Amino acid sequence: MKNGFTLIELLIVISIASVLTSLSVLSLSNTQHSAYEQSSLEILLSDLKLQQLKSMAGETGLTSTIHEPFGIYFQEENYVLFRGQTYNPSDTDNFAVQLEEPLTFSSVTIPDSELVFAKGSGEITNFIDGQNEIEITNTVTSQQITITLNQYGVISSLAYAQ
Secondary structure, X not given: OOOOOOHHHHHHHHHHHHHHHHHHHHHHHXXXXXXXXXXXXXXXXXXXXXHHHHHHHOEEOOOOEEOOOEEEEEOOOEEEEEEOOOOOOOOOOOEEEXXXXXXXXXXXXXXXXXXXXXXOOOOEOOOOOOOOEEEEEEOOOOOEEEEEEOOOOOEEEEEEEO
């Protein structure tokens, strides 16, 4: 009687272990992409609200409060927080926020990709119904997130699609 395992038995065990390892790696990868989507979405929504609040209440500095419109300019892989009636790319006060690697703005129907909140009221200036959506796509999972804003700058819809 021989003690030990045959070559066939060892190959079967190794192949089962390989399959289980690859499935767990795929599961972890999907979880990571989902976390990227969620954190980027939360940051974008926070920045939208922050720019609107600055427009309504003014931006308070150390010695004064600045009352003027604030906005967001959308590009394919990032967005820029800016101060003023329109986006000026050479303004040194602009702050660019990069989306996480697999995410892009696949569609922005807002005119000129520029969302400006009115001073005092916080409403979206030059609002056009039907041109008020921001779509983010995960290029790895093809997951799409559509954010719809109303004229008051409130998110009226947040839709997920595959």
